[in-house]
Amino acid sequence: MIEVILHAGKSALDVALYNLLPILIVLMIFMRILEAYGILEKLVTWLSPVTKPFGLPGLGAVAILQGTLISFIAPLPTMKIMEMRGVSNRHLGATLAGVLAIAPANATFPLAPLGLPIGFTILASLAAGLLAAALTYWIFGRRLSIEKHESIPVEKVEGKKASLISIINTAGNEAIQSVLGIIPMLLLSLVIVIGLQAAGAIGWLVTTLRPALLASGIDEMFVLPAITKYLAGNTAFVGLVHEMSQESGFNAKLLWQGAGFLIHPLDLPGIAILTSGGPRLAKTLWPALAGAFVAIMLRGFVTALMC
Numbered sequence: 001m002i003e004v005i006l007h008a009g010k011s012a013l014d015v016a017l018y019n020l021l022p023i024l025i026v027l028m029i030f031m032r033i034l035e036a037y038g039i040l041e042k043l044v045t046w047l048s049p050v051t052k053p054f055g056l057p058g059l060g061a062v063a064i065l066q067g068t069l070i071s072f073i074a075p076l077p078t079m080k081i082m083e084m085r086g087v088s089n090r091h092l093g094a095t096l097a098g099v100l101a102i103a104p105a106n107a108t109f110p111l112a113p114l115g116l117p118i119g120f121t122i123l124a125s126l127a128a129g130l131l132a133a134a135l136t137y138w139i140f141g142r143r144l145s146i147e148k149h150e151s152i153p154v155e156k157v158e159g160k161k162a163s164l165i166s167i168i169n170t171a172g173n174e175a176i177q178s179v180l181g182i183i184p185m186l187l188l189s190l191v192i193v194i195g196l197q198a199a200g201a202i203g204w205l206v207t208t209l210r211p212a213l214l215a216s217g218i219d220e221m222f223v224l225p226a227i228t229k230y231l232a233g234n235t236a237f238v239g240l241v242h243e244m245s246q247e248s249g250f251n252a253k254l255l256w257q258g259a260g261f262l263i264h265p266l267d268l269p270g271i272a273i274l275t276s277g278g279p280r281l282a283k284t285l286w287p288a289l290a291g292a293f294v295a296i297m298l299r300g301f302v303t304a305l306m307c
Contacts, residue, residue, distance in 0.1 A: 004198055008190035015235050016183050019106075020073050020273075025175040027070070028077040032171040033164070035081060054130045055137020057087055060095035064102055064129045068122060072104030072234060072265040076178060076277050077171075083278035086149035093144050093284030093291075094137035099274060100292035101125075101132035101299070103263045107234040114245050115252040116259060120306065124260065128299040136284075136291030144284060178276055185272035186233070193232045202227065221251065222258055229262050233269035237262065260303030266292050 034040040044058030051061040059082045063075035079099070082092060103125035112118045196202055206223045213220050225244075229237035244250050265274060266289070275282040 012187040028175040055094035079277040090144040093141040094133040097136035097288035097291035098129040098133035101295040102129040132295035140290040141287035260300035
């Protein structure tokens with residue numbers, strides 16, 4: 001058990017400190033500077049009419065694009081800004097659902113060299129994100145408050161009174177606190193996955209499920225990737241797939257047929273990270289999960305048919 005915890009701890013710190021922290025610090029600083037100088041406001045004004053029918057504010061559309069083109073953690077600074085600006089709970093829930101339903105860049109781009117159809121995956125991802133947001137806003141999250149909360153726009157406070165160095169330091173500290181809050185859940189999820197592997201539970205599960213999998217037409221090669229993905233996240237999933245690709249008998253095309261069900265941030269670490277943006281954001285989790293789940297299922301079936 002000690003070996004499992006130490007192994008998981010090393011992996012969790014590697015992911016948090018060497019992957020998530022640099023990305024989040026740079027993005028948080030970048031977003032704060034854009035907000036301080038009014039550039040973010042112009043982008044939001046341009047996007048708002050396009051995304052309004054889906055229940056997404058302009059910043060919500062920015063968050064979905066960040067997740068699709070940068071990393072699953074990239075929308076976090078944007079959603080923190082949305083909460084600070086007083087965006088309603090209903091719009092926050094729609095944004096969270098859209099972000100949970102997309103295929104994040106930190107999974108799609110590393111898997112592209114192994115044959116993942118990147119263009120189709122991105123298009124299907126954006127469609128699923130918009131669908132998840134619309135479902136959450138108009139159906140699952142209709143009981144969430146649509147009232148705006150008191151906002152503190154950075155461009156009116158920090159942009160005039162704070163220096164650039166002050167903005168950088170403040171944004172960097174926010175990013176560090178967010179990553180520190182991520183580590184416990186990430187470590188726990190990795191302990192579970194590594195512990196199951198060490199105990200032989202994964203092999204036992206494959207053997208037990210084999211008749212049901214064969215009857216439903218699901219290949220048993222999906223068992224380990226699915227467990228790893230949903231308990232340890234996309235980073236662990238990508239690492240596992242790269243390891244599997246080195247083995248004989250690896251069927252990349254078959255794996256990509258199930259990519260719609262596997263490549264998204266709706267997993268234990270992803271939920272923990274994306275809801276750490278603020279207390280109101282966390283309150284929208286259940287409606288957002290419902291909207292994201294339906295959109296992911298539809299994207300998964302379409303991907304299985306098209307790939």
